Amino acid sequence: MRWVNRRISRTNSLLMGLIPIVLLTVLYLVLASERHALNPADKILPLPGAMADAMKGLIFERDRLSGRYLFWSDTLASLQRLGLGLGISTLSALLVGLLLGILPPVRATFGMLVTGIAVIPPIALLPILFIAFGLGETAKVALIVIGIAPVMIRDVAAHIGALPRETIIKAQTLGASTWQLILRVALPQAMPRLIHAMRLALGPAWVFLISAEAIASDIGLGYRIFLVRRYLAMDVILPYVAWIAILAATIDFLLVYLSRRMFAWAHGADR
Amino acid sequence: MSALLSLRDIWVEYGEKVVLERINLDIPEGAFVSVVGPSGAGKSSLLRVVLGQEAPTRGVISLDGEALKPECGPDRGVVFQRYSVFSHLTVLGNTVFGLECAQAPFSARLFGAKKRAAMAEAEEMLAAVGLGDALNLYPAQMSGGMQQRLAIAQALIKRPRILLLDEPFGALDPGIRADMHKLITRLWQDYSLTVIMVTHDINEAFSLGTRVLTLDKWRHDPHAPHRYGARVVYDLPLDRKTQSSAEQPEEPSAPAAADSMDKSGSVTIDETNNN
Numbered sequence: 286m287r288w289v290n291r292r293i294s295r296t297n298s299l300l301m302g303l304i305p306i307v308l309l310t311v312l313y314l315v316l317a318s319e320r321h322a323l324n325p326a327d328k329i330l331p332l333p334g335a336m337a338d339a340m341k342g343l344i345f346e347r348d349r350l351s352g353r354y355l356f357w358s359d360t361l362a363s364l365q366r367l368g369l370g371l372g373i374s375t376l377s378a379l380l381v382g383l384l385l386g387i388l389p390p391v392r393a394t395f396g397m398l399v400t401g402i403a404v405i406p407p408i409a410l411l412p413i414l415f416i417a418f419g420l421g422e423t424a425k426v427a428l429i430v431i432g433i434a435p436v437m438i439r440d441v442a443a444h445i446g447a448l449p450r451e452t453i454i455k456a457q458t459l460g461a462s463t464w465q466l467i468l469r470v471a472l473p474q475a476m477p478r479l480i481h482a483m484r485l486a487l488g489p490a491w492v493f494l495i496s497a498e499a500i501a502s503d504i505g506l507g508y509r510i511f512l513v514r515r516y517l518a519m520d521v522i523l524p525y526v527a528w529i530a531i532l533a534a535t536i537d538f539l540l541v542y543l544s545r546r547m548f549a550w551a552h553g554a555d556r
Numbered sequence: 557m558s559a560l561l562s563l564r565d566i567w568v569e570y571g572e573k574v575v576l577e578r579i580n581l582d583i584p585e586g587a588f589v590s591v592v593g594p595s596g597a598g599k600s601s602l603l604r605v606v607l608g609q610e611a612p613t614r615g616v617i618s619l620d621g622e623a624l625k626p627e628c629g630p631d632r633g634v635v636f637q638r639y640s641v642f643s644h645l646t647v648l649g650n651t652v653f654g655l656e657c658a659q660a661p662f663s664a665r666l667f668g669a670k671k672r673a674a675m676a677e678a679e680e681m682l683a684a685v686g687l688g689d690a691l692n693l694y695p696a697q698m699s700g701g702m703q704q705r706l707a708i709a710q711a712l713i714k715r716p717r718i719l720l721l722d723e724p725f726g727a728l729d730p731g732i733r734a735d736m737h738k739l740i741t742r743l744w745q746d747y748s749l750t751v752i753m754v755t756h757d758i759n760e761a762f763s764l765g766t767r768v769l770t771l772d773k774w775r776h777d778p779h780a781p782h783r784y785g786a787r788v789v790y791d792l793p794l795d796r797k798t799q800s801s802a803e804q805p806e807e808p809s810a811p812a813a814a815d816s817m818d819k820s821g822s823v824t825i826d827e828t829n830n831n
Binding site for chain 1: 607609627628629630632633634636638639640642643645653654656657658661662663664694695696707710711714716
């Protein structure tokens, strides 16, 4: 049988998905124990025990200086920034993308501007944001928004712009005004695509979050990673990175679930 | 009898390219006009112009004696070959949509008694097209034939003055297509519709229509093939059919239909003057 035709059952695909992860873990453990055999004080590839010890302090014990559980405060602060940034971007993508996609005059007026903003590397704007908004939360959220909103807007606008002409015409022959067409046809058609755009934007959103936290912050997952880097504390960095991966994967999973649940019509026969 | 729809000296040009030229047509109420012609002869352009999707380069189209604006409206219903239905709405939602747009300008949604009335009307319409037990399906769950039935119900609930069909059955298999022919004939009679149907299928054109128009280029310049557009080269009234007497189409083959018309002498072929 050709490889392109092979069908993998659910259980098998789960098992097969675990294989590379297990292999990588084993490889890491082998390398780490080799290094530790040579130098028991090695910090570059810490053993699981060392990671657990280091994380225990961050997760279960209050920080002596600030009185906070650092791991949880970091997570909360980062998720709040990410949520705000993603939320604002999503709302503006829906609003602007919808109008840009469905109304030719709006597209003619603002299309070029949105494209122009989208091609600016967001990190290049970070100094402007710091100057304009200070070093507080606003600048970090603004960086995420500037980083992902233009791409999301363009994606939603392109999707709405590519709706079959027939559908738009049909709605008009049923008496729909521009407003009704936006509300009852374009908006619902945009929603599944919007969630898709959120999923794709999640990766860049994390990049901008960690960057902003690394440069100027006093709390957050990215801040902690860059702080402990000074002490070569791989036993904190690696669990933090794994935690970020788990958070990101969970959000992605939730978005897929939400889309399938709320917009089953867009997922065709595979529901 | 004055015409319901009349086209006066319609030209459609895209830049240098002339697609339709000097189209003059009068379509009386209750007619079922089939439009046939080779690909690229401007059948769909004609439909788009009547629909209001495009403005003719020259000429006037009037419906009920009033000149049409080049914009679609609820007085002209349409069924396309594909994408005529809204994939995010159920069958019932698709059908109620037209009523909601008319009755709720701001929210485009109905509530309470108005909603129940609209639902009842939609259900009746859906029963008429044979979708009475598919009310809560989404288009993606339905066959092509069912989707076209839905598209027809959706259009008819607005009681359009004229129904435009753009190769509505082109993507269906022959069995389903025959069913759809019966359906559209029945609806045409029951609802006293005026229909313009563009089709590739000449059997379909003759078996359904009360009049068959053939569009084609009347002149060809080999050095500038785009300089001459299509005109109505044949305009065949099929007198034997009227809305009250039309028999269910029996899928006659086109030559047979043409033969019978020759004998009855009711065919007028006028190549020089369009009408």
